[in-house]
Amino acid sequence: MRKSNITRRWLVNNLGVISVMLFAIVIGGTVFVRSYYYGSARQYLTSRMNMVSSILQRSYNDPATSFSAEVRSLVENWSEKDKTELMVISGKGNVGLTSSGFVPEEKLDEMADYTEASANGTSGYYTGKMAGGEKIMAVCVMLPANDAGYTAIRMVSSLERVNRHISTITIALAAVCITILVLMFISGLYFIKSIVIPVRQIGSTARRYAMGDFSVRITKKNDDEIGELCDIVNHMASELALSESMKNEFISSVSHELRTPLTAIKGWAETIGSMPDDAETVAKGMRVIGSESERLSEMVEELLDFSRMQNGRFTLNKATMDVLAELGDAVLIYTEKAHKEGIDVIYDEPDMLPFVFGDKNRIRQVFINVIDNAIKYSDRGGLVSIQASMADSDHIKIDVSDTGCGISAQDLPKIKTKFYKANHTRRGSGIGLAVADEIIAMHGGRLDIASEQGVGTTVTIILPVQK
Numbered sequence: 001m002r003k004s005n006i007t008r009r010w011l012v013n014n015l016g017v018i019s020v021m022l023f024a025i026v027i028g029g030t031v032f033v034r035s036y037y038y039g040s041a042r043q044y045l046t047s048r049m050n051m052v053s054s055i056l057q058r059s060y061n062d063p064a065t066s067f068s069a070e071v072r073s074l075v076e077n078w079s080e081k082d083k084t085e086l087m088v089i090s091g092k093g094n095v096g097l098t099s100s101g102f103v104p105e106e107k108l109d110e111m112a113d114y115t116e117a118s119a120n121g122t123s124g125y126y127t128g129k130m131a132g133g134e135k136i137m138a139v140c141v142m143l144p145a146n147d148a149g150y151t152a153i154r155m156v157s158s159l160e161r162v163n164r165h166i167s168t169i170t171i172a173l174a175a176v177c178i179t180i181l182v183l184m185f186i187s188g189l190y191f192i193k194s195i196v197i198p199v200r201q202i203g204s205t206a207r208r209y210a211m212g213d214f215s216v217r218i219t220k221k222n223d224d225e226i227g228e229l230c231d232i233v234n235h236m237a238s239e240l241a242l243s244e245s246m247k248n249e250f251i252s253s254v255s256h257e258l259r260t261p262l263t264a265i266k267g268w269a270e271t272i273g274s275m276p277d278d279a280e281t282v283a284k285g286m287r288v289i290g291s292e293s294e295r296l297s298e299m300v301e302e303l304l305d306f307s308r309m310q311n312g313r314f315t316l317n318k319a320t321m322d323v324l325a326e327l328g329d330a331v332l333i334y335t336e337k338a339h340k341e342g343i344d345v346i347y348d349e350p351d352m353l354p355f356v357f358g359d360k361n362r363i364r365q366v367f368i369n370v371i372d373n374a375i376k377y378s379d380r381g382g383l384v385s386i387q388a389s390m391a392d393s394d395h396i397k398i399d400v401s402d403t404g405c406g407i408s409a410q411d412l413p414k415i416k417t418k419f420y421k422a423n424h425t426r427r428g429s430g431i432g433l434a435v436a437d438e439i440i441a442m443h444g445g446r447l448d449i450a451s452e453q454g455v456g457t458t459v460t461i462i463l464p465v466q467k
Contacts, residue, residue, distance in 0.1 A: 010192055015185060022177040030170045037162045038137070042125065045139045048084065049123075049155050053141050056153065060144050068148030075099050075153075089114055089140070089152040096150060113140040114152055127159070135159040198226045202233055214241035258299065261292035305365075306431045309438050316359040316442055320466060323356050323363065323396055324349065324388060330367035331386055334375060342380035348387040353396055354465035358443045363463075366436040366447075370400045370459045373432065377457065378404035391462055395445070401458040407451035415449055 052074065059070035071088055078086045078099035088097040093114065095104055110131070116124030117140040124140045140154040198221070205218050214237045220230040268285035275281050308314040331347045338345045356363070374384045382403045391397035407415055416437045433447075440447045444464045451457035 010188060015181070015188060018184060019181060022181055026170070026174050026177055029173045030166070033169050034166050037166055038127065038159075041137050041157060041159065041162055042127075042139075045084065045137060045155055045157055048080070049139045049141055049153075052086070052153060052155070056143065060146070067146045068150065071143075071146075071148065071150055071153070072097060076101075084155050084157045087154040087156065088150050089154055091149045091151045093151075110136070111138070111140070111154070113138045114154060116140070117142050117152055135163055194222070195226065198230065202229065205233065205237075209237055209240065212244070214238075214244065258296065261296050264292045265289050265296075302432060302435060305435050309435065314438070314442075316362060316439075318358050319360070320355050321358055321360040321363065322353075323398070323463065324353055326360050326364040327367050327386070327388060327398060330364055330371055333368065334371045338375050338384060341375065343375055343378050343382045343384060345375075346383065346385045348385070350388055353388060353390065356396065356443075356463050357466040358463070359439075362439045363443070366439050366461065367398070369432045369436045370461070374400050374402035374404065374457070374459070378402045394465055396463045396465055398461040398463075399458055400461075401456060403456040406453040406455050406457055407449070408453045412449065412451055415451075416447070 055074060056067070056071060059065045060067050075086050075088055075097045076099065078084075081099050084099075086099040087095050089111075090096040093111070097103065110128055111126070112128065113124035113126035116126070118124075121142055123142070126138045126140075127136070129135055135158070136156055137159055138154055138156045140152050142152050143150050198218075201218055205216055208216050217234050217237065218230040220227045220234075265288075268288050272282050272285040305314065328347075328349065331345065335345045335347075371384070371386065378384060384403075385399070385401045387399045387401075389397050389399075416433050433449075437447045440461060440463070445462045448460045448462070449457065450460070
């Protein structure tokens with residue numbers, strides 16, 4: 001349907017307009033050629049008639065010469081009989097003499113030139129058809145009064161040869177225009193085909209993308225705008241496929257992350273229910289339930305924050321805040337946890353840093369997320385170093401370094417992308433860094449990550465100080 005619409009629009013808008021223009025050229029060219037040839041024929045007849053008139057005028061003015069004899073001699077010996085016919089008209093409008101020797105018995109009807117010459121007393125001109133249908137051109141000149149009764153001399157020429165020339169030129173011009181039209185039609189159809197087929201392929205492929213099939217790719221045939229569009233669509237498909245893959249991994253990861261604490265809570269709840277009198281078991285079970293419930297709450301809150309960011313409803317409650325206080329709380333929260341996992345935490349705390357205008361709860365959330373990641377991706381015996389300092393006179397810098405597994409060079413550019421997890425052997429949903437990066441960006445700062453696989457990772461948080 002799309003193909004026929006494009007073709008129809010091209011036929012109407014382009015080929016239709018060009019056809020009208022070529023038709024106008026043929027009509028205009030025919031009119032011009034006809035006018036040119038007819039004008040040339042009239043000019044020729046007029047010049048020959050002027051010559052005849054001059055000869056007759058000299059004879060008329062010469063007393064020693066018989067005017068009627070000169071007229072008869074001129075007509076009978078007319079040298080251009082193959083081109084024109086010379087006639088002498090008598091006083092009654094009848095043809096008296098002709099250069100062809102044929103004198104019609106009756107008065108000719110097609111002598112408008114003689115009528116015009118009689119009316120103005122000088123000359124007349126006529127273009128028309130004879131009784132037999134032959135197209136002619138005639139020029140008539142009035143003669144001075146003479147004893148033979150000749151009133152006018154008339155020169156007639158057939159236009160059949162002229163009309164054949166005009167027809168030949170018109171046909172040639174029409175043939176050229178039709179050839180141009182056919183060539184344009186063929187080239188136009190080829191051009192439209194070169195556009196319509198890729199567009200139809202793109203549309204078909206896009207429908208497959210809409211159904212969730214991102215495996216198909218469009219073949220690029222030309223390095224033009226259509227080729228560029230093919231590249232863009234193929235790149236879009238790759239990004240959509242990657243996003244779909246990360247989303248599926250995210251769902252799988254979140255499901256696993258939620259199942260682990262829920263399994264622990266359910267197991268210990270059943271254990272406590274079966275051993276209500278064992279105070280030690282009940283106390284241990286309640287600690288596990290409380291810890292896992294807190295873990296679930298943090299995960300749900302992280303998911304809610306991500307959802308708010310996606311919907312544009314994530315807000316900050318900014319006020320003057322002490323970054324060191326929030327960083328110290330985050331370090332305090334995770335130091336004990338790190339020690340339990342055999343990881344040392346070193347915090348190089350400065351005496352004082354300038355205040356920051358921001359949301360202290362969100363900033364603390366970023367610190368917690370980054371420190372938790374450093375511990376999570378470190379092995380027993382590892383080291384997590386935290387340092388706060390001035391990056392420059394207008395910015396505070398917080399570095400969180402670990403000696404963990406690190407991130408590969410291939411995964412590093414995507415590590416802050418939503419749903420992306422470089423290491424699937426460690427717990428986490430894959431959106432913590434994306435949320436943290438968004439929070440820092442909303443504070444006018446930035447979150448940079450430098451890492452080497454097998455060596456460790458350093459996360460640097462830059463925040464502007466309050467002016």
